[in-house]
Amino acid sequence: MSTLFNNYARRPLHIVKGAGTVVEDANGKQYLDFTSGIAVVSLGHAHPAIVNAIQIQSEKLWHISNLFESPEQEMLAASLIKNTHYSHGFFCNSGAEANEAAIKLARKHTGKSTIITFDQSFHGRTFGAMAATGQEKIKQGFGPMLETFKIVPFNDPAKLEAAIDDDVAAIMLEVIQGEGGIHAVNPEFATVISKICASKGILCIVDEVQTGIGRTGTRYAYEQTELKPDILTLAKGLGGGFPIGAMLGTADLFDSFGPGTHGTTFGGNPLAVAVAQEVVNHVFEEGFLEEVRAKSDALIGKLRGILPDHFDIRGQGLLIGIDCKEDVAPFIRQAEEAGLLVVQAGSNVIRLLPPLTVTEQEIDQAVEILTSILLVQTTT
Structure with missing residues (x-):
């Protein structure tokens, strides 16, 4: 019997080491890792620059808490906001924490x-x-969820406009829904969101936990849309495998997050x-x-070029989905047996998330x- 709670449907595979895109299990079998730890290992496994950064820092200081100044946090925040409309950053430990901070x-x-x-x-999975x-x-x-969230259909301008009232603080979205099946915001909907936020004084929050840090081919995925979010959340690929999350915000939000309003022991x-x-230094190079x-x-x-039109292939950068119009779990198992690790996005979509390298x-x-x-599937 396992000593762990059973909240993960774990695959019977024990990965013990990796280099770049290739990982190896406890039996010595190698796989191409097109999961990247679910869009996390942005520079691949055991990238020499990351290994070196950890070795150097581990000999100096691991933790001191946010009670003291951190020039290193200041420098990382400056790297993330450079050439954007943002002015400030906040660091935490995960994407869920970044989204909680944004809310x-x-x-x-x-x-x-x-x-x-x-x-x-x-x-995320916090409340x-x-x-x-x-x-x-x-x-x-x-049980009952926290109140005052309104959930409306994606890419439906009429339903969004109907949901607006005087108590709306923000519209929060992913520009590409990763877990939801690799669905991107369409240009018309992005325009509607921008106009509503500007005219009603509503904040725009873009969750780039999965799409940020080069995953879609630009620093941030919103840069490929009309959206100019007031708040941006990041995690996953930001740490290249080491846990870190971030929230970026515009200058007019600064006074609303003063001492005592929010915090984290381990963040940053x-x-x-x-x-x-180190990740940002690499990824943000044009x-x-x-x-x-x-x-x-x-x-x-x-x-x-190979798959028939039955398969809808969509996404941006190295966040790509193959919609198979049926349950993809058997295909994922077959791919694993053949030496390729992939992950689902919903029940019918195979999600490809290779390292950016x-x-x-x-x-x-x-x-x-x-x-x-997949071609065998179409002939049976």
Whole structure:
């Protein structure tokens, strides 16, 4: 009997080490990791620069708490807000924590309570983030949710406009719904959100826990839309595998998060900040982002060139979904047996999340494995 709670449907696979895109299990079998720890290992496993950053920082200081000044946090925040409309950052430990901070800041700043989110969204599993999430399966069994969240259909301007009233503090969305099936905000809907927020004094919160830090081919996915969010949340790829979350905000929000309004014991600790700074230094280089976009074009192009139209291939950067129009769990098991690790996005979508450092050869290998499995499905 396991000594762990059974809240994860774990695969019977024990990964013991990795390098780049390749991981190895306890039996010595190797796999291409197109999960990246669910969009976390942005520079691949055991990237030398990250290993070096951890080694250097671990010999200096691990933890001191947020009672003291942190020039390292200041530098990381400056890197994240550079050439954006943001002016300040807050560091925590995870995406759910970043979203909780965003929810609190929006309500504190506006003095209003209602936050509008969308069907099939995913914002985390803490009580505030869970209440914001537009998936009922996440909420089952936990009793009444926190109040004043309105969940409306995604990409439906009329339903959004009908939900607006004088108590709305913010509209909160993912520009690409990762857990919800790889659905992107369409340009018309982004325009409607922008106009509503500007005309009604409503804040726009964009959850980029999964899409941020180069995952979609730009620093932040919102940069590929008309949206100009007041609050941005980050995690996953920011730490390259080390736990860290962040919330960025505009200058006019600064006074609403004064001493005592919010906090975290471990958030922005020296080890996490050192690693995140190394990740950002690599990923935010324009040449690196250009490579991500080129790899995305290659991966999507190869899949569309081989798979029939029955399969809807969508996404941006290296966040790609293959909608198979049926349960994909058997395909994921077959891919694992063939040496490729992938993850679902909803029941019918295979989600591809390789490290941003994935090679062209590794893309070709993954495409060959996936298409051989899916093409058999279309002939049976």
